[in-house]
Amino acid sequence: MNEIKIFSPATVANVSCGFDVLGFCLDTIGDEMVIRKTNEKGIKITKIVGADLPFETGKNVASVSALALYNDAKPDCGFEIEIYKNIKPGSGIGSSSASAAGSVFAINHLLGNPYNATQLTGFAMKGEAVASGCEHADNIAPALFGGFTLVKSTSPLQVLQLPTPKDLYVTIIHPQIEVKTSEARAILPQDIPLQNAITQWSNVGSLVHALHTNDYNLISLSLNDVVVEPYRSQLIPHFDLVKTEVLKAGALGAGISGSGPSIFALSKSKTTAETVAKAMTQVFTNTTIAFNTYVSKINTQGMKIIS
Amino acid sequence: MNEIKIFSPATVANVSCGFDVLGFCLDTIGDEMVIRKTNEKGIKITKIVGADLPFETGKNVASVSALALYNDAKPDCGFEIEIYKNIKPGSGIGSSSASAAGSVFAINHLLGNPYNATQLTGFAMKGEAVASGCEHADNIAPALFGGFTLVKSTSPLQVLQLPTPKDLYVTIIHPQIEVKTSEARAILPQDIPLQNAITQWSNVGSLVHALHTNDYNLISLSLNDVVVEPYRSQLIPHFDLVKTEVLKAGALGAGISGSGPSIFALSKSKTTAETVAKAMTQVFTNTTIAFNTYVSKINTQGMKIIS
Structure with a gap:
C-alpha cells in the first residue's frame, strides 16, 4: 500500500x-x-x-x-x-x-x-x-x-x-466570527474559587459515571460549566440565547466547543438534535453573523480510511 | 417490630x-x-x-x-x-x-x-x-x-x-491527635490555581472510570490530591512519611481521611492492606503519638441490621 x-x-x-x-x-x-x-x-x-x-x-x-x-x-x-x-x-x-x-x-x-x-x-x-x-x-x-x-x-x-451511549447526537453551530485561542486563554483567571472547582469536579465525575451507565438525565445534569463558560461566553455573541433556546428545544445540554466560537449541544436522538439545529439557526438568522450548523452522531471510530 | x-x-x-x-x-x-x-x-x-x-x-x-x-x-x-x-x-x-x-x-x-x-x-x-x-x-x-x-x-x-472493585481493601491509621474540622477548613485557600483544579477534575474523572472498569492501576494513578492535601497534611505529623512507606508497602494510594487526622490507604488485596498497616504502625511506633490501625474491605452494603 x-x-x-x-x-x-x-x-x-x-x-x-x-x-x-x-x-x-x-x-x-x-x-x-x-x-x-x-x-x-x-x-x-x-x-x-x-x-x-x-x-x-x-x-x-x-x-x-x-x-x-x-x-x-x-x-x-x-x-x-x-x-x-x-x-x-x-x-x-x-x-x-x-x-x-x-x-x-x-x-x-x-x-x-x-x-x-x-x-x-x-x-x-x-x-x-x-x-x-x-x-x-x-x-x-x-x-x-x-x-x-x-x-x-x-x-x-x-x-x-x-463509553459512548448509543443514542447520543451532537448539534454544532459555528458563528463565523474570530475568537483567537490565545484570547480565549487570556480571558481565563489564573485562580478560581475552590467552591467552583468542587462543583466542576463533581460534574466531571458524574458525567463519566453517566456515560458508563447510559444515564441521559445525568448527562444533562452534568453538562454544566461554572469555571470557563462564564468568561468565554462573553466572546460569543448570543451565546446565552442559543443555550436557552436549545434547552427549550430538548437538548440535554450545551456549551462552548473548545475555545469557541462554535457552540455544541448534545441530544438523546437524531430528531431532537435536528430540532436543536433549527433552534440554533433561528437565533443567528436574526443577526448579521454568518453561520453553519451541523448534526452528527458521536463517532466512536475516530479516523476513517476512505480508500 | x-x-x-x-x-x-x-x-x-x-x-x-x-x-x-x-x-x-x-x-x-x-x-x-x-x-x-x-x-x-x-x-x-x-x-x-x-x-x-x-x-x-x-x-x-x-x-x-x-x-x-x-x-x-x-x-x-x-x-x-x-x-x-x-x-x-x-x-x-x-x-x-x-x-x-x-x-x-x-x-x-x-x-x-x-x-x-x-x-x-x-x-x-x-x-x-x-x-x-x-x-x-x-x-x-x-x-x-x-x-x-x-x-x-x-x-x-x-x-x-x-461501583466497587471487589478486591479493594482499606487500611486506616488514626493518630490520636486533635484536628478540628473548623481548623482543617480554615487552612484551605478560598481560591486555587486553575491548573491545579484541572489536574484534580482529571483525577476525579479517571477515578470514576477506574472504578467502573476495575482498573487498579488507574485507581492508583488517580489517587492524587494537589488541592487540599498540601495544606491539610501540615496538620498531621508524619503524614509524608506514612504516605511514602505505604506506597513502598504496595498500597495503590493514600491520603487524608476526611479532614483528618486519620490517613487511609487503598490496596488491591487483604494481604497487601495488612502489610500497609504494618508500615503505618512502624512510622508511629517511633513517636509519642498513640494510634489505632484498621484493615477493612469496602463495605458495599452500608448500614447493617444486627437484630
Whole structure:
C-alpha cells in the first residue's frame, strides 16, 4: 500500500465541565487527507484545498506532527500530504487537530501500524503545539481514539476511552466570527474559587459515571460549566440565547466547543438534535453573523480510511 | 417490630482527589445503635457508651437527624436511641455521620421503610450540620448507600452510587491527635490555581472510570490530591512519611481521611492492606503519638441490621 485517503474528524473539546481534559469525536464533519509514500525522503505538503495554510514542513501542523513520527520511525521512504479542509480553522471544532492527527494516523497505516493511538496522540501534539503554542491533546485524543476521551495526563501521556451511549447526537453551530485561542486563554483567571472547582469536579465525575451507565438525565445534569463558560461566553455573541433556546428545544445540554466560537449541544436522538439545529439557526438568522450548523452522531471510530 | 440493633459504619470522605464529593464505606469499623419504639412521642437519647456526647435531643447529631425524619413522618409513636460509639469523635472517619445516619436508617426500618436512601441522607445531613456547622453528605452518603458514592449536589440532593472493585481493601491509621474540622477548613485557600483544579477534575474523572472498569492501576494513578492535601497534611505529623512507606508497602494510594487526622490507604488485596498497616504502625511506633490501625474491605452494603 503506497497511498491512503482518510477522513479526519472534527472534535469537541472541554464538553462543558471537562475543561482541558474531556473531548468527543464528530462523524459527519471532517477533513479529507491523501498521504502517499515517496522515494524521496522527508515530509512534504503538496496540496491544500479549502483553507489558506502554510506549505512549509516546519509550519503546517500536519507536517510537523508527521515529522515527529517520521523522525522516530526512520523509514526508508518519504511521504507527501494532500489536505482537503472542510473544518474551518478557528472554528473551535478541532481544525488543527484533525490535520495533526490525520497525517500521523495515515503514515502509521502506510508503515504497517507500528504505533498505538496513544503514541500517535503524542506525535500529533507536536503539530498541535504549532497552532496553539502548547501541547494539548483534548482534541487530538478523540480524533484518534473516537468516542469520548479523557486526557488523564499529558506527561506522561495517558488517554482514557470513555463509553459512548448509543443514542447520543451532537448539534454544532459555528458563528463565523474570530475568537483567537490565545484570547480565549487570556480571558481565563489564573485562580478560581475552590467552591467552583468542587462543583466542576463533581460534574466531571458524574458525567463519566453517566456515560458508563447510559444515564441521559445525568448527562444533562452534568453538562454544566461554572469555571470557563462564564468568561468565554462573553466572546460569543448570543451565546446565552442559543443555550436557552436549545434547552427549550430538548437538548440535554450545551456549551462552548473548545475555545469557541462554535457552540455544541448534545441530544438523546437524531430528531431532537435536528430540532436543536433549527433552534440554533433561528437565533443567528436574526443577526448579521454568518453561520453553519451541523448534526452528527458521536463517532466512536475516530479516523476513517476512505480508500 | 419495635426494636432494632444496627451496625453503623465508619466512612472515608474526599478520597484524595474528590474533596467534598467522594466517599466510601468501611466494613469492620463502626458504631452500634439500638433504636426502640416508645408510646411517648418524640425522640430521646437514653444511653451513650464509649464517648462523651450530649443527651439533649437538640444537640446530639443522632437525635437531630432522627427528629428531622420524625417531623416529616409524623408517626403515632416516639423513639429512644442507644448509642455504642466505637468510632472516636474527631478521628476523621465519619463519627458524627455514623450517628446521624444510623438513627434515621433504624427509625425508617421500624416505620416500614417509607423513605429511600437519598431522603435518609437529607435527614441525616441535618444532624451532621450540628457537628460540622454545615450540611455535608460526603460521609453520610457512603454510610447509607454503601460502597463508593459521589455527592453530585446537595441542593437538590443527588447521590450517585459508584461501583466497587471487589478486591479493594482499606487500611486506616488514626493518630490520636486533635484536628478540628473548623481548623482543617480554615487552612484551605478560598481560591486555587486553575491548573491545579484541572489536574484534580482529571483525577476525579479517571477515578470514576477506574472504578467502573476495575482498573487498579488507574485507581492508583488517580489517587492524587494537589488541592487540599498540601495544606491539610501540615496538620498531621508524619503524614509524608506514612504516605511514602505505604506506597513502598504496595498500597495503590493514600491520603487524608476526611479532614483528618486519620490517613487511609487503598490496596488491591487483604494481604497487601495488612502489610500497609504494618508500615503505618512502624512510622508511629517511633513517636509519642498513640494510634489505632484498621484493615477493612469496602463495605458495599452500608448500614447493617444486627437484630
